[in-house]
Amino acid sequence: MNLELKLTDTQLQVLTHAIQHTQGRIDWFPEHIKGGARQKVIEALYNKALIDKSGDDCYCVIADVRLALGGQPDTSEPESMTDVTPPSSKSSKQAQVLAMLSRPEGATVPQICATTGWQAHTVRGTFAGAFKKKLGLEITSEKTKGSDRVYRLPAVSAS
Known part of the structure; x- marks a missing residue:
C-alpha cells in the first residue's frame, strides 16, 4: 500500500499509538x-480506509497500514476487513x-416535521443533501392548489 495520504498530526499520532x-x-x-473531535478523527481515518470497524464501537488499523507504518500485522484477526459496513438503524429518522x-x-x-421533530429547513436540506447528493435518490414533488407540496420517491418497477 502506498501511503501518500495527507494525515494530520493527530491522525498520525492515533495510528502510530494504536x-x-x-x-x-x-x-x-x-x-x-x-x-466530538475524537469522532471526527475516527471518521476521517475510516473514510480514508485506514481503519475498519471491528465490533461494537471498536476500530482497528488495517493490516496494510500497520505494515506501511512499521508495525506487524496482528495474526489474530482477519488480514482484511474491508467487507465491514457501518450498521444502519431501521428506526433512524432518515429511515x-x-x-x-x-x-x-x-x-x-x-408531516415529516411532526414525525422527526425536525424543522422545515432541515427536512428540505436532508432532501437536497443526504437523499439527492449522497444517496442519489430522485425525489419528486407535486403541489395542488390549497394544500401542502407532497414529496415522493418514485416507485421502482420490477421490470
Whole structure:
C-alpha cells in the first residue's frame, strides 16, 4: 500500500499509538482531543480506509497500514476487513423519512416535521443533501392548489 495520504498530526499520532501499543486497536487520543473531535478523527481515518470497524464501537488499523507504518500485522484477526459496513438503524429518522416518501401518498414537509421533530429547513436540506447528493435518490414533488407540496420517491418497477 502506498501511503501518500495527507494525515494530520493527530491522525498520525492515533495510528502510530494504536500500532505500537494496542495491537492496532484505536483507543487512545492526544490529551487535547475530546468528545466530538475524537469522532471526527475516527471518521476521517475510516473514510480514508485506514481503519475498519471491528465490533461494537471498536476500530482497528488495517493490516496494510500497520505494515506501511512499521508495525506487524496482528495474526489474530482477519488480514482484511474491508467487507465491514457501518450498521444502519431501521428506526433512524432518515429511515423513517424514506419510508414516508416511499408511501403511495408520499409525505408533506409538515408531516415529516411532526414525525422527526425536525424543522422545515432541515427536512428540505436532508432532501437536497443526504437523499439527492449522497444517496442519489430522485425525489419528486407535486403541489395542488390549497394544500401542502407532497414529496415522493418514485416507485421502482420490477421490470
